[in-house]
Amino acid sequence: MLLQSPCVLEGWSTDLFQHLRYEGLSVVCESLSSSPSVYSTAAKTTYGVERIGSHLSRSLWERALESIPSHTKDPGNDVNESIIMAFIQVHAFVKDPIDGLRRDFDRQRQTFLELWTDFKRQYSTRRPLNESTRQTIFAQLAQESSFLAIPKLTKLAYLHYSDHQQLPYAYASIKKLRRAEFSTPIRVLEIVRELFLMTMDQGFSSMAPITVTYRPGADRQGRRFKVVLDGNNRLVAISLLQFLSYQPLSTERGALQNFFQKLGYDEKWLAELDEVLNKLRQEKSLLQLVQDHSNALEYFRSVTRAPILIVQEDEFHTVYGCSSCLAFEAKRQSHGRPKGFYPLPLQ
Numbered sequence: 001m002l003l004q005s006p007c008v009l010e011g012w013s014t015d016l017f018q019h020l021r022y023e024g025l026s027v028v029c030e031s032l033s034s035s036p037s038v039y040s041t042a043a044k045t046t047y048g049v050e051r052i053g054s055h056l057s058r059s060l061w062e063r064a065l066e067s068i069p070s071h072t073k074d075p076g077n078d079v080n081e082s083i084i085m086a087f088i089q090v091h092a093f094v095k096d097p098i099d100g101l102r103r104d105f106d107r108q109r110q111t112f113l114e115l116w117t118d119f120k121r122q123y124s125t126r127r128p129l130n131e132s133t134r135q136t137i138f139a140q141l142a143q144e145s146s147f148l149a150i151p152k153l154t155k156l157a158y159l160h161y162s163d164h165q166q167l168p169y170a171y172a173s174i175k176k177l178r179r180a181e182f183s184t185p186i187r188v189l190e191i192v193r194e195l196f197l198m199t200m201d202q203g204f205s206s207m208a209p210i211t212v213t214y215r216p217g218a219d220r221q222g223r224r225f226k227v228v229l230d231g232n233n234r235l236v237a238i239s240l241l242q243f244l245s246y247q248p249l250s251t252e253r254g255a256l257q258n259f260f261q262k263l264g265y266d267e268k269w270l271a272e273l274d275e276v277l278n279k280l281r282q283e284k285s286l287l288q289l290v291q292d293h294s295n296a297l298e299y300f301r302s303v304t305r306a307p308i309l310i311v312q313e314d315e316f317h318t319v320y321g322c323s324s325c326l327a328f329e330a331k332r333q334s335h336g337r338p339k340g341f342y343p344l345p346l347q
Contacts, residue, residue, distance in 0.1 A: 008063040012086035020101055057094045064090045069134040085109050091142040102216040108149035115141050147312045150214055162340035169209050171305040171347055175265050178227045182272055183236040185279040191237035193286055199296040206343040207234055209307040240276055244290055245301035307344035
């Protein structure tokens with residue numbers, strides 16, 4: 001019925017927003033609860049997407065773009081804030097129909113209006129914009145305000161300019177970073193050696209910031225978690241050196257378990273570090289290097305935070321084909337991997 005209304009932004013009601021806000025998550029939770037509890041890891045599973053959801057999402061976004069310019073004849077006119085709120089909510093829903101609506105839209109609306117005001121001021125003496133250009137501008141404002149509304153961006157440690165990119169760096173507690181995949185033990189030990197030799201040489205370690213995005217939790221409390229998209233091996237390497245700084249002569253699981261309980265790490269960390277430690281026992285030269293230089297190892301005992309690169313990634317979840325009409329064509333990553341980076345010290 002929304003697509004049949006004369007103006008989808010005016011038809012986007014508060015009731016519809018509240019209904020859609022948790023509908024996608026409910027579909028996923030019901031699917032998980034009805035699925036078998038045991039999966040075969042040997043069989044390949046084919047993923048796909050439905051075309052119905054893709055068509056509806058494109059239609060909704062196109063109608064939203066058609067509607068919003070009609071509320072601003074030229075850059076000198078103000079925009080109804082309720083229309084802006086509906087527009088950015090539609091934008092978020094189209095990008096991520098599962099939990100895209102579970103964010104702080106009041107903050108984003110304020111950012112959107114600030115960007116729009118700044119644009120009007122700079123463009124006020126130029127010729128009027130045609131409808132296509134206005135649509136492009138509002139789409140860009142929706143995208144930029146969505147990213148700039150991330151609260152962590154108010155606590156930047158460094159802003160790195162690399163070619164056309166502006167990369168916002170901050171710091172985050174290591175144990176609070178959520179990870180969607182396991183690390184590669186061999187690569188972890190390579191990074192451990194690099195970090196340790198760097199500490200021996202200069203007294204501290206620096207590293208490329210870990211790429212992190214923010215995702216809402218499965219509950220309805222509004223909490224958002226920092227999820228690692230790129231840099232899991234680096235994160236595990238730091239944790240391993242932390243453990244060795246407390247237990248330099250022990251690589252046993254019992255000592256590892258006590259360490260994680262003391263510092264408040266979750267079970268995934270324990271399982272992952274146990275596997276890496278098994279590999280470390282085979283790397284006698286690296287283990288001996290670490291144990292022979294206690295001064296360098298002591299540095300990692302005080303490390304609690306790692307540098308992160310804050311990105312927005314609303315399309316990194318995977319969906320089963322034919323699971324629900326919410327699935328639409330993959331749009332690839334919003335950010336990819338940056339061309340360059342600026343190493344920041346661990347804290």
